[in-house]
Amino acid sequence: xxxxxxxxxxxxxxxxxxxxxxxxxxxxxxxxxxxxxxxxxxxxxxxxxxxxxxxxxxxxxxxxxxxxxxxxxxxxxxxxxxxxxxxxxxxxxxxxxxxxxxxxxxxxxxxxxxxxxxxxxxxxxxx
Amino acid sequence: xxxxxxxxxxxxxxxxxxxxxxxxxxxxxxxxxxxxxxxxxxxxxxxxxxxxxxxxxxxxxxxxxxxxxxxxxxxxxxxxxxxxxxxxxxxxxxxxxxxxxxxxxxxxxxxxxxxxxxxxxxxxxxxxxxxxxxxxxxxxxxxxxxxxxxxxxxxxxxxxxxxxxx
Numbered sequence: 001x002x003x004x005x006x007x008x009x010x011x012x013x014x015x016x017x018x019x020x021x022x023x024x025x026x027x028x029x030x031x032x033x034x035x036x037x038x039x040x041x042x043x044x045x046x047x048x049x050x051x052x053x054x055x056x057x058x059x060x061x062x063x064x065x066x067x068x069x070x071x072x073x074x075x076x077x078x079x080x081x082x083x084x085x086x087x088x089x090x091x092x093x094x095x096x097x098x099x100x101x102x103x104x105x106x107x108x109x110x111x112x113x114x115x116x117x118x119x120x121x122x123x124x125x126x127x
Numbered sequence: 128x129x130x131x132x133x134x135x136x137x138x139x140x141x142x143x144x145x146x147x148x149x150x151x152x153x154x155x156x157x158x159x160x161x162x163x164x165x166x167x168x169x170x171x172x173x174x175x176x177x178x179x180x181x182x183x184x185x186x187x188x189x190x191x192x193x194x195x196x197x198x199x200x201x202x203x204x205x206x207x208x209x210x211x212x213x214x215x216x217x218x219x220x221x222x223x224x225x226x227x228x229x230x231x232x233x234x235x236x237x238x239x240x241x242x243x244x245x246x247x248x249x250x251x252x253x254x255x256x257x258x259x260x261x262x263x264x265x266x267x268x269x270x271x272x273x274x275x276x277x278x279x280x281x282x283x284x285x286x287x288x289x290x291x292x293x
Contacts, residue, residue, distance in 0.1 A: 006282035013256065015263050015278070037286075044285040047292060048242075048257035051235040054149055057162055061144040062137055 003031065008038045012045055136173045139188065144169070146259050147192055153254045154196065156243050167195045185261060186268030193251070193269055241291035249284030256281050 007024050010016050016024060028034055134142075147168050151161035171191050179187065242250055255266045263281075267274045 006279045009282035009285060010263070010278050013263070013281070040289045041282060041285040044253075044288040044292065045257055047235070047238045047288070048253055048285075051153070051238055051258065053145065054152055056145050056148045056165065057158070060148070060162060060165055061140050 189269035
């Protein structure tokens with residue numbers, strides 16, 4: 001009897017009708033060589049099917065923007081804190097109606113700004 | 128299932144774009160080529176949908192994808208060849224660290240390298256079957272060959288891969 005050959009792959013892929021499947025399985029039961037070949041193609045098939053499905057690069061598919069990040073609450077508060085610091089440095093402490101809480105770095109920077117005669121002149125301060 | 132209504136271009140892109148990308152990536156091993164192919168295929172699908180009549184959608188889509196791929200391969204053959212980045216691989220290279228070997232197996236780099244070594248018609252058949260997940264009949268329609276040829280290409284392709292991987 002001839003060996004199964006490509007019927008083995010068709011068996012693995014569910015591409016045989018019930019009659020052909022029964023005949024193929026009956027042959028396999030008594031044929032060591034076909035069982036070995038089945039194991040071989042099955043391992044290659046498994047290796048291919050286990051390959052990871054890759055993501056498409058961002059922007060390639062319309063309406064699917066992978067990699068797009070929305071701002072997390074932690075990031076929003078970090079940006080707000082940075083904005084407050086910048087505002088504090090630009091407006092300066094002691095401006096009417098403002099109260100800023102500066103961290104050490106802000107205080108240090110402000111001390112430099114206040115102590116700088118050039119900036120003091122620009123701001124209209126009298127030394 | 129009855130006849131599929133004609134999908135919109137955006138639906139095709141969303142539902143099939145990733146598979147088209149993976150098809151091209153596995154055939155070429157190159158992310159830039161895969162990206163170009165997806166763009167080209169989506170363009171052709173957009174034009175082709177105007178005259179599409181409901182039939183086997185997968186057969187239609189993968190025939191377009193395959194033709195776009197082959198056109199691109201032909202175009203490149205006419206251009207001066209650019210050396211592939213891995214041409215000089217292995218020159219004075221020490222053996223990779225064990226964790227790199229494990230990562231490479233996990234990512235299937237060994238399988239990808241083996242795929243690129245088998246002739247195109249077998250590579251295409253196993254990729255359409257095992258990566259894209261098409262039935263034999265859909266592959267026959269996409270490639271334009273009899274179903275018996277599909278079966279033998281898939282089987283021989285797998286046997287070649289197994290040889291290379293052992």
